[in-house]
Amino acid sequence: MDRIKAAFVGCGGICNFHLSHLVQFDDVDYVGFMDIRPERAREKAAQVGGAPVFDTYCQMLDEAKPDVLYICVPPDQHGTIEFEAIKRKIHFLVEKPMALSMELATKIRDAVAKAGIITAVGFQDRYLDVIEKTREFLKGRQVGLVDGAWLGGIPGVYWWPTYATSGGQIVEQNIHLFDMLRYLFGEPERVYCAAARGIVQREGYDLHDYSSAVITFKNKVIATLFTGCYLGRNVPNKNGLHIRCADADIRYVLRQSVELDTGSYVEQHRKEIDQGVTEDRTFLDAVKTNNPSIIRSPYADACKSLALTLACNESIATGKEIVLD
Numbered sequence: 001m002d003r004i005k006a007a008f009v010g011c012g013g014i015c016n017f018h019l020s021h022l023v024q025f026d027d028v029d030y031v032g033f034m035d036i037r038p039e040r041a042r043e044k045a046a047q048v049g050g051a052p053v054f055d056t057y058c059q060m061l062d063e064a065k066p067d068v069l070y071i072c073v074p075p076d077q078h079g080t081i082e083f084e085a086i087k088r089k090i091h092f093l094v095e096k097p098m099a100l101s102m103e104l105a106t107k108i109r110d111a112v113a114k115a116g117i118i119t120a121v122g123f124q125d126r127y128l129d130v131i132e133k134t135r136e137f138l139k140g141r142q143v144g145l146v147d148g149a150w151l152g153g154i155p156g157v158y159w160w161p162t163y164a165t166s167g168g169q170i171v172e173q174n175i176h177l178f179d180m181l182r183y184l185f186g187e188p189e190r191v192y193c194a195a196a197r198g199i200v201q202r203e204g205y206d207l208h209d210y211s212s213a214v215i216t217f218k219n220k221v222i223a224t225l226f227t228g229c230y231l232g233r234n235v236p237n238k239n240g241l242h243i244r245c246a247d248a249d250i251r252y253v254l255r256q257s258v259e260l261d262t263g264s265y266v267e268q269h270r271k272e273i274d275q276g277v278t279e280d281r282t283f284l285d286a287v288k289t290n291n292p293s294i295i296r297s298p299y300a301d302a303c304k305s306l307a308l309t310l311a312c313n314e315s316i317a318t319g320k321e322i323v324l325d
């Protein structure tokens, strides 16, 4: 396969993110855009110099016959789109969170495996150069405690402020750091999460304003992750992770830098490559060369991060610690 035919369902913010990378490649043909708001699909089609726009994704998949489909819809809109792609054996990159229930996510995961198609989930941070350096540095080191945070305000997208449409901030947003913990420390064993509300006053909003999750990993690492959406604009905060090794201290600033500090020397690394470009290039190369092993977050693996974040929601709802499979 010399060139790759790409189509897009959902033409909002994250579609833009992927397109901004794809236009840097010279082997992509844009064969279709579809959005329930057709003006958005037209806008993206124009952005790439003109491309077909479709009323439905089934029509797009049948007529445009893409090699790859980018699924960039809100969290509550998954299911049929994936099954239609799987039925036609179209490889896909789907944005996180890939579903709002494990029942749906595992059905999609199993159908993907049966069809033998290539999938990627939008955990862009796995492609960061500073995370590669962190993983290298962690080799052979003993880690006890980790803490981290993803705090901010409320994003402007219409579906964000309710559990029914976004899954809440842990599932929709901080899933990136929960996934990163898995990428660095392996599989979690159990999680307890406390959450509260009362600061954010906004009509139609039913999320928790902040939460704190304590995750125990199978290798005995204990991590505490803060999640919050109650900060006002311009309130300073540094999101990321602080990893306490027996012989070193690691300070990762989200998507910016990492400090690897042994006490006798400090290595400071700033992000030098665009992880989004690497994420998209890797997915396309995996399809072109039929080599899914280069994808750092295939659907089946991403399901485990989704399960961890949904377990946080369950812990908040029940007040109990949740044991993971």
Ligand SMILES: NC(=O)c1ccc[n+]([C@@H]2O[C@H](COP(=O)([O-])OP(=O)(O)OC[C@H]3O[C@@H](n4cnc5c(N)ncnc54)[C@H](O)[C@@H]3O)[C@@H](O)[C@H]2O)c1
Residues within 6 Å of the ligand: 009, 010, 011, 012, 013, 014, 015, 034, 035, 036, 037, 040, 072, 073, 074, 075, 077, 095, 096, 097, 122, 123, 124, 157, 158, 172
């Ligand atoms: N990986 C990342 O870092 C990252 C960053 C931002 C967003 N996201 C994820 O991407 C997804 C989309 O977020 P966004 O910021 O692009 O939202 P958005 O609201 O900007 O865009 C979503 C688009 O999907 C369209 N849409 C809704 N339902 C549809 C349907 N059934 N069929 C076709 N189109 C439909 C909407 O009209 C909208 O244009 C979310 O799951 C979000 O969590 C991931």
